Amino acid sequence: MKKFLVLLLSVTMLSALLAGCGQKKDAGSTNDPAADPAKEEMTELNFYMMNSPVNDFDRVMKKANEIIGKEINAKLNLILVDSSTYAEKMNLMINSGDDWDLSFTANWGGINFFENAAKGAYADLTDLIPKYAPQTYARIPEGLWEGVKVDGKIYALVNYQQWGTAKREGFKFRSDLVEETGFDWKSLKGKPTIEVLEKMGPFLGDSLAKHKDMIGFETSSLESSSLYAGNPLLWNMEAVGDTSIPGWINLDQPDKVINQFETEEFAKYTEIMRDWFEKGYVRKDGATVKDTSPDRKAAKFVAEKTGSWPDSIDHPGNSDASNMSMTKSAGNAPAVTVSTTRTMIPAGAASTAAIAINSESKHIEKALQLVELLNTNDELYKLISLGEEGVDYKYDENGKFTMIEGKYNFNFNEWQIGQSYSPNFNRANYDKNKDGEIQKETQKIVLEADKTAEISPVTGFVFDPTPVKTQVANCASVTSEIIPALSSGSIDPAKALPEFLKRLKTAGVDDIIKEKQAQYDAWKANK
């Protein structure tokens, strides 16, 4: 009895002690200012983003906070959340009313920017941005702010990137094989995707005949990687609301919401993929391969879809356009790129990467000042995204940017914490040599295009799935099962496509289209 009491007592004491320690530590970190305490009390801002663990994080953040403390008398507490649970964690925090100040937000990966904005989770920044973050606001194409609006109010700060937001899709081909087979890739410029695929077929056949161990074209088990379902622009279409929820428009008839799987293009596309499957141009198990990076790194693909532009016709020398994906550092797969679609800023472009502020935060103005500082103070931004020069990275004798192994490494996630764009291009890790100059040139073309590119007719429209969420959920389970199979040719569309459409109908796809159309019409009428 005595022994037990002693045990119980000591366990309780130990718990209390350790819990106390934990709290004390919390309290300690809140007022652990590097700057002088004479000034007004320093504000601590919690900024959530997704990132893997970062080496030497404390060292760099301490340096960063010296700058932030000096400039705006605040302390940035950057909280790194694992990418696979980030969306879940943020939604839990929002839905349970937890404290946070800033967070990375987006329209993809379940982070649900629009839904959360509509729910009132994010602060309305419409009037505050020009006041507290004037440069952030003024620097970027004005149309982009439309993309983070819900009901006419701005709910996030766009992380405008050096590579621009206007999209133009196209295809990449192995340049050595193009030469070998004499494929006239330049003629594909600006052609509709069906035509491109039809012309590409024979080239794949010729190349594979000579290189048996290669793969013609990439296919994957992920719905979002489907050449059709994940890439509306390639088909001259645009998603109304979330890409994965049925209901797109044709850009030539932008008033009518259609079921994108009931189109002639989709039927034709599935036939072509089936043909390629039977001829062996795509992997036989393409519908079931989730991770295609081993094939990419092994330089196995003859052709692939690409989003990087300007292409090899408009701007020869662009290094992104002249290597197959994931081979840039190995250099084992030279490529040529041709863009085939129009140049457009899609509706989701602005909300691809943005920063939101908690509507319940006590420091909304300070948070805005912090974003402004991150966006305008190049030294601070580079410190967080790259580390310290000479310690974490260096430029070698050829001026090539190299990271020092085992040191600070932000895992290439800098696009979440601000605009990598700056008018004088000194925020990114461009090489200090000719390559770097070419890269800057390329970016200039892209950024110039942003100013003139057409803006998607759907920009600013937000679809509220609540009235049809049963149907959305049921359609999602059908598409995630069938789309990869149809997109990789592993099932015969003659039989599978009608069946798929019937299953979608049973799942209630027509209700969704109708609801989207109604909301879309109402929104246009109000515009």
Next chain:
Amino acid sequence: MLLRKLHFSKIVIHLIFIALSLACIVPLLLVVSISFTGEQSLMLNGYHFWPQEFSTAAYKYVFSGASSILNAYGVTIFVTVVGTLLHLLITSMLSYSLTRPEVTHRKALTFFVYLPVLFNGGLVPQYILLTRILHLKDTIWVLIIVYLVSTVNVLIMKNFFRTIPDSLIESARIDGSGEIRTFFKIALPLSKPSLATIGLFVAIAYWNDWMTASLYIESPKLRPLQYLLQSLMNNIGYLQANAQASQSMESALGMLPSEGARMATCVLAIGPIILLYPLLQKYFEKGLTIGAVKE
């Protein structure tokens, strides 16, 4: 004749176990082999039980990507040890009491213990409870508290305690031992095998848990090992699925040594916990025979 038959059945038993053991060990050897194979060889030659091209690059990558790995081992070990001991203490006291006939409401209490197996409120209420009511967010205790009691283990352990003969408890009582003393002096020592078994599984649960950390832990110093390793690897899949979001994601993908590193993280994560079994082995045997206690 009889002897030979006996011998034969023994051989069969051993053969069965050798086959089963191999079926369990060999796949793990595959993991180890892949973790030591060069990335290029994996892509070209596929997977093999013996590295076709020996390389430690994967381990180098993991260690350079997570310099805080030692700290993470510390957190994990602390959580596993403290959590398992507390779990065993709480669970055994509860389940032992539930077997005692003196406790008049024991059936109702068992039902009370059982019901949460079926019904749970989901993540949102749990998050609210742990962060806003108990204020455990970003403390090491959140990692412990989530597995502190398992109703399933209470029910299983209850069965073990039932096999203790009543006469033993009764004679202790006659000797003037208090109930709590009886529990610690007689019931617990007799249940060593079951404590070791349950303890082992609780320890595995603590050791393998990374979800709790990813939802409730925010400071890098409190991150357990599994979280660190999972997170390192998760980036790859996530980047892949959302590569359209950013071009720098794409270039990131090209640089990550994915497959070998994935296996290396598995090896690093499983390694130490596997040693737990041999450590506990002696408790799995009948610690004290009932006769010994009687005397």
Next chain:
Amino acid sequence: MKAITKPSNHGKSYRALRSARRQAPFYFMMAPGLIFITILFYIPMAGVIIAFKDYNPRDGIFGSPWMDPLFKNFEFFFKSEAARTVTFNTLFYNLLEAITVTLCALALAILLSEVKNKVVSATYKGSILLPTFLSWIVIQYILFSMLSVDRGIVNNVITGNGGEAVYWYSEPSYWRIIMPIAYLWKNVGYYSVLYVAAIAGINPDYYEAAQLDGASNWQRIKHITLPLLKPTIIVLSLLWVGKLFNGGLGDWNGFYTLPNDSGALYPATDVIDTLVFRSLKKLNDYGMASAVGLYQSVVGFFLVLISNYIIKKKDPDSALF
């Protein structure tokens, strides 16, 4: 402790007081467990009403408006065309798993207790326990390195012997066997060791007596070991009955992870939980998710009550409550 504060159940007689005094130490020992169960499980249980709510964070769990109609969150699952398939799959795999795991674990545990050499027996136990240590993700890596079409070990062997590569991840029918084997592989060690512990708890006097009577091995197993293991078997079975409508008897992650997101396999590998998870991943709708969870719980609850009732009739001692 409860007993001390309200001993009034039996009046204030001497007997009740004595009973309360006798119970007090037990309630003292139960207190931490009961308190933690209340806090950790019962308080959040209030969240099941989200299933009937149009949840929004501003109004919280209790303040959010009720769904209109009340059961609207349930519609999604019951209207889905896959509901029947996944319900069948869930029951099919659960029954298969419950039976195979129990039989194999019992058999192994009994065989293990026949291995007298301590070191050898420990080695066997340690080996068959290994898969229990692994998470489903690790098992998925292992499975993939064996079954991958072009790089997998199995296909290497097949093609090396002049055979045709098998597309494991495209053909659902293989997975009707692969999934149960995977679950058996992962879980059988755990339950064997559990049963070994239960056997270790058996009073050796029984065996000594049996030996004196000249009982054969089989008789010993049949008349001593199995009857004494019965309560453990019944408890585990009752726990599983409650989880009959939950994929993988509650541990559905295997069904989500092992097929590696291959849509072609869904007809054979989808269980209720994976279907729900995949359908709601993008919507992030807590109401619909908890509606399905509640449905699974309620069905499980009644199944448990019925089974417990039957067991109580036949063998009151083994019943759960």
